[in-house]
Amino acid sequence: RQRPVLVIGAPGIGKTAIMEQISKEMGIGLISYSMTHHTRQSAIGLPYIEKKTFGGKEYTVSEYTMSEIISSVYKYIEETGIKEGILFLDEINCVSETLSPAMLQFLQYKTFGNTPVPEGWVIVTAGNPPEFNKSVREFDVVTLDRVKSVEVEPDFDVWKEYALKKGIHTSIVTYLEIKKSNFYFIESTVDGKSFVTARGWEDLSDMIYLYEQTGTPVTERLCRQYIQHKMISKDFAIYYDLYNKYRSDYKVIEILNGKYDENVKDRAKSAKFDERLTLIGLLMDAVSSRMKNVLRNEKYTQALLDVLKGIKEKCSDKENTDGIMEILNFALIERKEMLEKEISKGLLKRETEEIMRDIIADLEMYISELANKGITDKKKGFAFVKKSFDNGVKNFEKSIDDTKAQLDNMFKFVEEVFGREKEMLIIVTDLTANGNSAEFIGKYGCDKYFENNEAMLFYQRQNDILKQVASLSSMV
Numbered sequence: 001r002q003r004p005v006l007v008i009g010a011p012g013i014g015k016t017a018i019m020e021q022i023s024k025e026m027g028i029g030l031i032s033y034s035m036t037h038h039t040r041q042s043a044i045g046l047p048y049i050e051k052k053t054f055g056g057k058e059y060t061v062s063e064y065t066m067s068e069i070i071s072s073v074y075k076y077i078e079e080t081g082i083k084e085g086i087l088f089l090d091e092i093n094c095v096s097e098t099l100s101p102a103m104l105q106f107l108q109y110k111t112f113g114n115t116p117v118p119e120g121w122v123i124v125t126a127g128n129p130p131e132f133n134k135s136v137r138e139f140d141v142v143t144l145d146r147v148k149s150v151e152v153e154p155d156f157d158v159w160k161e162y163a164l165k166k167g168i169h170t171s172i173v174t175y176l177e178i179k180k181s182n183f184y185f186i187e188s189t190v191d192g193k194s195f196v197t198a199r200g201w202e203d204l205s206d207m208i209y210l211y212e213q214t215g216t217p218v219t220e221r222l223c224r225q226y227i228q229h230k231m232i233s234k235d236f237a238i239y240y241d242l243y244n245k246y247r248s249d250y251k252v253i254e255i256l257n258g259k260y261d262e263n264v265k266d267r268a269k270s271a272k273f274d275e276r277l278t279l280i281g282l283l284m285d286a287v288s289s290r291m292k293n294v295l296r297n298e299k300y301t302q303a304l305l306d307v308l309k310g311i312k313e314k315c316s317d318k319e320n321t322d323g324i325m326e327i328l329n330f331a332l333i334e335r336k337e338m339l340e341k342e343i344s345k346g347l348l349k350r351e352t353e354e355i356m357r358d359i360i361a362d363l364e365m366y367i368s369e370l371a372n373k374g375i376t377d378k379k380k381g382f383a384f385v386k387k388s389f390d391n392g393v394k395n396f397e398k399s400i401d402d403t404k405a406q407l408d409n410m411f412k413f414v415e416e417v418f419g420r421e422k423e424m425l426i427i428v429t430d431l432t433a434n435g436n437s438a439e440f441i442g443k444y445g446c447d448k449y450f451e452n453n454e455a456m457l458f459y460q461r462q463n464d465i466l467k468q469v470a471s472l473s474s475m476v
Helices: 014-028 040-042 066-080 100-109 156-166 170-178 199-214 220-226 231-252 252-256 262-270 271-314 324-345 350-373 377-418 422-433 435-444 447-476
Strands: 004-007 029-034 046-056 057-065 086-089 121-127 148-152 186-190 192-196
Touching: 004 014, 004 422, 014 086, 014 121, 014 350, 029 066, 040 170, 057 350, 066 324, 100 121, 156 170, 156 199, 170 199, 170 231, 170 271, 170 377, 192 199, 199 350, 220 231, 231 252, 231 262, 231 271, 252 271, 252 377, 262 377, 271 324, 271 350, 271 377, 271 422, 271 435, 324 350, 324 377, 324 447, 350 377, 350 422, 377 422, 377 447
Parallel strands: 004 121, 004 148, 029 086, 086 121
Antiparallel strands: 046 057, 186 192
16 A cells, blocks of 8 residues: 655755665665656557457457556666666656646556556655746645655755765855855745755855866856855855865864964964854865775775685686686676676666776776786786785775874864864764764774763753753743
8 A cells, every 4th residue: 555655845955866865775776757758648658459359249449558657667677687666757746737647547556558567666756836836737635645745845954964975065065054044045036036956056066176176266157057046146155265265274284284383273263153164164074085085995995805806716726727817807897897787777876886997997907017017927917916906905004094193183173272162063063974984983983083072962961951950940
């Protein structure tokens, strides 16, 4: 009796992103369609004439080909071998009038025409409330009574956790921390709609990273293309300039390396809270980036080690007459085929894909360098590969020590300048909420984090008790 899910929420709030996140975390399939692009024929299938016999007499009847939507699910199962997933139909309440009866049948019986959705696949539909889309057709009670309705609302604190994991540009996260009301905003004016969405902030973040990499100035005009609200886009552009000024003035890397001077400490102590919050964001961004790289390199090192173990076994096999070049080439082809297969499933995370591509590049590098040196012997060839890998491991271990040192220096700076106040609470909270930093600290430790985390919890408990006492006193 599982009902199809109807996700209702304003545009740009992340309905599709939620489905993508679920499918990747659970390792299940995701087929996504926008229903505004479909006609009755493509959803149900095209009619064709079939002859059938009833009561000894032959009749011509109409049958239908398989629905394009359903056929894509079966095709996905056949190509990937994944038999469970989500069939996600977006803008479900914007379907044409001719398709509307078919959608009611689909929601009730999980079939398009005569073709059912495969077992193991969950139907999720999504739509915008009528106030955001003129094409919306409001569902009647008959339809609504056949779905499980879930409303999605903008919530900056929830989005911030996602933003920290996703690596949304720190200037955006700190700006919205200061001005949470500017996170999601839609209004109608005489000049038309003005709006700011979660999607807009994420897309702007990607562009800021790209502009910074190419040395292109981030201007108000760029911000306006994604933050389509004149005052908010202008306000953020001004803040972004301040953000870069603080990054330059405070010399964040020097702070993390423990080489800051008294002038920096004095400025931070006298700064307003907005400036302090930006500084904390800059420090967190630099450290979090280092921790993320360490964890990524740990996965890469382990994945490469697993590949090299297989190569070592073949090199040690006396019955294997292949030389080192043949063994490496076989491993290279195997890795390329594996990557193509994983990409076809549509579930491959960006980090995992990057690691797989890096391993392919390493194998190509080994083959190229061994060819240049004229090494074909298995024993000598693997010794060369192992030496290269061992050097990489040494660099990886050094990066762990350097990152731990920077993390400690950040805590020392904040303790010296701000003590255990709001700034320290923000750092501890963000380190806990950020999946990468929490994993790094869990694996490699950080005494300062645990020390301050315990102190913050005690501070919070003390405040709760004082509030309860004040509440009881007012009642007496």
